[in-house]
Amino acid sequence: MVDSISRKIILIYCIILSLFCWSCHQTQENINLSNNSNNQEISDELIKTQKIETFEGKLLYKEITPVRSVRYYQGHEFFLITNPESLRGLILIPSEKVSHSQLVLFHNKEVKITAVYVTGTRPSPEKNPCTLDIDGQCLPQGDGYLLLSILLKD
Structure with missing residues (x-):
C-alpha cells in the first residue's frame, strides 16, 4: 500500500x-x-551613404546573459576577430539579409563578411535607464557593422 x-x-x-x-x-x-x-532592415539610403566594407576573421558568438552589464545594455552578441593577437573584435549586427540564427551557426568559424558601419544612438538619460559614460551621457546603443553577407572562408 x-x-x-x-x-x-x-x-x-x-x-x-x-x-x-x-x-x-x-x-x-x-x-x-x-x-x-530584431534583425535590422537595410535601407537603400544606408547603402548609398555608407561605405560597404569587407572583412575576414573568426566569428565569435557571446550569448547575452540577463546580468546587467555594458554588453547587456548595448546588445553586442557577435564579434569578428580580424587580428588573433587582439581580444577586441568588430561588433556585428544581424540584418534582414543575415539573420541572428544564421550568425549563431558561424560561431568559432573563419568567415568573410561584407557590411556597412552604423553608428549607435544615445537615449536620453532622463527618459531611459542606461549605462552612463564619464560625462553622464548614455552610452550609444546599436553601433557596429550591419551585415550584408557572410561566407565561410576557404
Whole structure:
C-alpha cells in the first residue's frame, strides 16, 4: 500500500517537473524567435551613404546573459576577430539579409563578411535607464557593422 502511494507521488512529481521543463523550453524558443525578429532592415539610403566594407576573421558568438552589464545594455552578441593577437573584435549586427540564427551557426568559424558601419544612438538619460559614460551621457546603443553577407572562408 505504501509502495503504491510512493510510486504515485513520484509519478506526479515527474509529470509536474516535465511540464515545467517543457514550459521553460517553449519560453526559450519564444525568446529566440523574438531575437530573430530584431534583425535590422537595410535601407537603400544606408547603402548609398555608407561605405560597404569587407572583412575576414573568426566569428565569435557571446550569448547575452540577463546580468546587467555594458554588453547587456548595448546588445553586442557577435564579434569578428580580424587580428588573433587582439581580444577586441568588430561588433556585428544581424540584418534582414543575415539573420541572428544564421550568425549563431558561424560561431568559432573563419568567415568573410561584407557590411556597412552604423553608428549607435544615445537615449536620453532622463527618459531611459542606461549605462552612463564619464560625462553622464548614455552610452550609444546599436553601433557596429550591419551585415550584408557572410561566407565561410576557404
